[in-house]
Amino acid sequence: MSYWQLQLTAFLTIVRKEIRRFTRIWIQTITPPAVNALLYMLIFGGLIGSRIREVNGVAYMDFLVPGIIMMGIITNSYGNVVSSFFGSKLQKYVEELLVSPVSNATILAGYVTGGVARGIAVGSIVSLVALFFIDLKPVYPMATLCIAVLTSVMFSLGGLINAVYAKTFDECSIVPNFVLAPLTYLGGIFYSIDMLPPIAQKLSLFNPVLYMINGFRYGILGVSDIPLWQSFAVVFAFIAILGTIAMVLLNRGVGIKT
Amino acid sequence: MTALCIKNLVKTYDNDVHALRGINLDVNEGDFFALLGPNGAGKSTAIGIISSLVNKTSGTVTVFGHDLDTDIVGVKSCIGLVPQEFNFNGFEPIFNTITNVAGYNGIPPREARKRAEHYLKRLDLWDKRRSTGRELSGGMKRRLMIARALVHEPKMLILDEPTAGVDIEIRRSMWEYLTEINSENGTSIILTTHYLEEAESLCRNVAIIDRGEIIENGSVADLLSQAMQETFILNLYEPVTEAPTIEPFKVRLCSEPNQLEVDVPKGHSVSDMFQALQSKGVVVGSLRNKSNRLEEFFLRLVNQSNKDSQ
Numbered sequence: 001m002s003y004w005q006l007q008l009t010a011f012l013t014i015v016r017k018e019i020r021r022f023t024r025i026w027i028q029t030i031t032p033p034a035v036n037a038l039l040y041m042l043i044f045g046g047l048i049g050s051r052i053r054e055v056n057g058v059a060y061m062d063f064l065v066p067g068i069i070m071m072g073i074i075t076n077s078y079g080n081v082v083s084s085f086f087g088s089k090l091q092k093y094v095e096e097l098l099v100s101p102v103s104n105a106t107i108l109a110g111y112v113t114g115g116v117a118r119g120i121a122v123g124s125i126v127s128l129v130a131l132f133f134i135d136l137k138p139v140y141p142m143a144t145l146c147i148a149v150l151t152s153v154m155f156s157l158g159g160l161i162n163a164v165y166a167k168t169f170d171e172c173s174i175v176p177n178f179v180l181a182p183l184t185y186l187g188g189i190f191y192s193i194d195m196l197p198p199i200a201q202k203l204s205l206f207n208p209v210l211y212m213i214n215g216f217r218y219g220i221l222g223v224s225d226i227p228l229w230q231s232f233a234v235v236f237a238f239i240a241i242l243g244t245i246a247m248v249l250l251n252r253g254v255g256i257k258t
Numbered sequence: 259m260t261a262l263c264i265k266n267l268v269k270t271y272d273n274d275v276h277a278l279r280g281i282n283l284d285v286n287e288g289d290f291f292a293l294l295g296p297n298g299a300g301k302s303t304a305i306g307i308i309s310s311l312v313n314k315t316s317g318t319v320t321v322f323g324h325d326l327d328t329d330i331v332g333v334k335s336c337i338g339l340v341p342q343e344f345n346f347n348g349f350e351p352i353f354n355t356i357t358n359v360a361g362y363n364g365i366p367p368r369e370a371r372k373r374a375e376h377y378l379k380r381l382d383l384w385d386k387r388r389s390t391g392r393e394l395s396g397g398m399k400r401r402l403m404i405a406r407a408l409v410h411e412p413k414m415l416i417l418d419e420p421t422a423g424v425d426i427e428i429r430r431s432m433w434e435y436l437t438e439i440n441s442e443n444g445t446s447i448i449l450t451t452h453y454l455e456e457a458e459s460l461c462r463n464v465a466i467i468d469r470g471e472i473i474e475n476g477s478v479a480d481l482l483s484q485a486m487q488e489t490f491i492l493n494l495y496e497p498v499t500e501a502p503t504i505e506p507f508k509v510r511l512c513s514e515p516n517q518l519e520v521d522v523p524k525g526h527s528v529s530d531m532f533q534a535l536q537s538k539g540v541v542v543g544s545l546r547n548k549s550n551r552l553e554e555f556f557l558r559l560v561n562q563s564n565k566d567s568q
Contacts, residue, residue: 003331006364013361020354092345096355096406099309100362101334258271258312 010102011110018114022080022121029080029118030125033072037126040068041133044190055192056223065130066217067189070151072126074184074209075176077119077152081111081159082172089163094256104250108160108243115156116149123148136220143228144219150235151212155180157242164246164255183209188217193225208234259287259322261414261446262308267317269303269470277303279470280317285448285463287322287413290440292457292478293450295467296560301450302342304467305418309339322413335363338407342418342450344399348392352383352402355391356409363410370409377405381435397428404432408439414446415439421456429453433460454556458482468560489548490528492518495541504534519548 022029041064049060056063088094097107130136138144158175166172187209193201204210215231218224224231249255262285269278278300285291295301306312308319310330318325324332346355353374360370378384381401386394394402400420407415417436421429437460439445451457457464457478464481466474474481497515507530508521518540522531532542 001364006331009364009366010362013358013367016361017354017358088347091347092343093347095311095339095341095345096359097362098311099334099337099339100359100410101331101364102362103331253313257310258306 006101007103007106010100011106011113014097014102014107014110015113015117018080018084018111019117021084022114022118029076030122033076033122034125034129037068037072037129041065041130045133056194056221056225058221058223059134062134062221063192063217063223064190065134065136066220067187067213069123069126069130070148070213070216071184071189073119073123073148073152074155074212075180076122077115078155078159078162078176078180080118081115081156082163082166082176084114085111085160085163086166086169086172089166089256098256104247108157108246108250111160112153112156115159116152119152119156120148123152138220139222140219142219144216147212147215147219147231147235150232150239151216154212154235154238154242157239157246160246161242161249164249166255183207184213186210187213188225189213208238211235260320261285261287261289261322262448263318263320264304264308265318267304267307267319268315269300269307269312270315276470278307278314278317281467281470281472283465283472283475285414285446287446288440288444289446289463290437290461291446291448292461292464293448293467294454294457294464294556295450299467300470301467302418303470305339305341305416305448305450308333309337309416310334335410336413338410338412338415340400340403340407340415340417340420342422344391344403346391346399346402346406349390351388352391352394353378353387355402356406359406360409365410373409373411374405377408381405382431397424400424401428401432404435411443412445414448416448418450419452420449421451421453429456436460466556466559474559487521487523489519489521490531490545491548492520492535492542493544494518495543498540502535502538502540504531504538507531507534 041061045061045064049064052060054060085094127136162172162175186204187207188204193204193210196204211226211231211234214224214226215228215235218228218231262283264281264283266280266282267278268280270276281300281304293301293304303312307314308321308326310326310333318327319333320326321333322336324336326333356374356378357367357370360373361367365373375384378387381404383398383401383405386398391399391402404417404420421432424432433456436447440447449457449461461478463476464478465472491512494516498511498518501509501511501518503509506523506526510519512519520531522528528545535542
C-alpha cells in the first residue's frame with residue numbers, strides 16, 4: 001500500500017465517520033436550521049418584508065433568501081467541526097487518529113470535508129424551504145456553488161482551531177455566540193450596506209462575512225454590494241491563513257498531545 | 259531484528275516534571291516484554307512517546323528500523339496501542355469503532371469489515387457489535403480496545419495495564435489470547451502492568467522503571483534468580499504453640515494456629531525445609547507462596563532506588 005493510498009483511505013474514513021455522525025443526530029443537526037430558516041422567511045421575508053419594496057432592485061424576499069442560506073452554511077460548518085473535534089478530544093478518541101499513520105493534513109482535510117458536507121447539506125435543505133417562497137434559480141450556479149463551498153471550508157477551519165484550543169463546552173460556544181453570530185447578522189443578511197450610514201458602511205467592509213454573503217447573493221441574484229472577485233479574494237485569504245494556523249497547531253500537537 | 263530501540267529518551271513536561279531521564283531500552287522482535295514500575299515512574303510517558311501521543315524532549319526511538327523523527331508513518335504502521343484509559347467514541351456502535359481505525363490505517367472498507375468481524379468474534383464481542391461503546395461492561399471495553407489495536411495487524415502491540423479492573427476469568431482469557439498472538443503471529447508485545455504475577459506468567463523479559471530511569475533490565479528468569487528468598491505459608495496437620503528454630507530458615511507463627519510462615523533463602527530447597535521441620539516433629543499438609551517472587555524483587559529494587567535518591 002502506497003503512502004497516498006493510505007492517506008486517501010484514511011481521509012474517506014474520516015469523512016464517512018463525520019457524515020454518519022451528523023446524519024445520525026439529524027434532529028439536532030439538520031432540522032433546526034431548516035425550522036429557523038422557515039421562521040426567518042415567514043417573519044422577516046413574508047410579514048415584514050411585504051412592507052419593504054425592493055432592495056438592490058430585487059424583491060426583499062429574494063434579497064433575504066441567499067443570506068439565510070449562507071447563515072445556515074456558516075454556522076453549521078463551524079458547529080460541525082468544533083463539536084466533533086472537541087468531542088473526540090473530550091472522550092480521547094482523537095488518539096485513534098494520532099496513533100494511526102494518518103498525516104495531520106489528512107486529519108484536517110477529513111474534518112473540514114465533514115464540516116463542508118454538513119454546511120452544504122443544511123444549505124440545500126434551507127434552499128428547498130426557500131422554494132416555498134421564491135423561485136430559486138441561481139443566475140451564476142458555479143459561482144454560487146464555489147462561494148458556498150469555500151465559505152464552508154473557511155468556517156470549518158475556524159471550527160477546528162476553536163476545538164483545538166477549547167478545554168470546555170463553554171469555550172466551544174464563545175466564538176459562535178459572541179463572534180460568529182454578530183458578524184453573520186451584521187454581514188448583510190437582512191439589509192444592503194447601502195442602507196447604512198457612511199461610517200457603518202466603512203466598518204462593515206472589515207466584516208469578512210459580508211463578502212461571503214454578498215458573493216453568494218451575487219451568484220443567485222446577480223446583485224451584490226461587493227464585487228465578486230473581492231468576495232473570492234477574501235475567502236481565499238482567510239482559508240490560507242486559517243489553514244496554515246490549523247496545520248501548525250496540529251503539527252505541534254496543541255491541545256491534543258502533551 | 260530489534261522491534262524497539264530507545265536511546266537516551268528524555269521527557270520534561272512544561273511544569274518541569276522530569277518524567278524520563280534518558281532511558282535506554284531494546285526489545286527484540288517477537289518478545290513478550292514487561293515494563294514495570296510504581297505509579298508515576300514514567301511507564302505511560304514512555305509508551306505515549308513511542309505511540310506518538312506525547313512529544314519527547316530529546317532522544318531517539320526506533321520501531322522496526324523506522325525512526326520516530328524521520329519516519330513517523332512507518333513507526334505508527336507497526337504499532338497497535340491499548341491505552342490505560344478508555345479512549346473510544348462511546349456513542350458509536352463498536353463495529354464502526356473497529357472499521358474506522360482500520361480505515362485510518364489504510365485498510366479499505368470491505369477488508370476492514372472482514373477484520374472487524376474476525377477480531378470482534380475472537381474477543382467475544384460479536385454479539386455486541388451494534389451496541390455503543392458506553393453500553394459495554396468494563397471487561398468488554400478492555401477487549402474492544404484490544405480488538406481495535408489488532409485490526410491493522412501490527413508487528414508490535416503495546417498494552418498499558420490492559421487487565422486493570424478486569425475479573426479473573428476475563429483476565430485469564432486475555433492472557434491466553436495475548437500469548438497466542440505472540441507465539442503464533444510473532445507479534446512483539448510490550449506490557450505495563452501492576453499485576454506482577456501477570457508479568458511473571460506472560461513475559462520473557464522485563465525492565466523496571468522508577469523516577470524516569472530504568473533501574474533493572476533483563477530476562478524474567480535472570481531477575482527471579484536474583485531474588486534473595488521465597489516465603490511460603492505452610493498448613494500443618496497439628497497446630498503448634500511456638501515457631502520452631504530451623505537454621506537457616508526463618509519461621510514465624512501465623513494468626514491461624516495450624517499455619518507457619520517460612521522464609522527459604524536463596525540456595526536452599528523446599529525439601530531441606532521439610533526435612534528440618536520434620537526433625538522438629540512438625541508435619542506439613544500443604545503450602546503456598548506468600549507472594550509473587552517478582553513482586554518481592556520489584557519492591558526490593560524500588561525501595562533501594564528510593565533510599566539511594568534520598
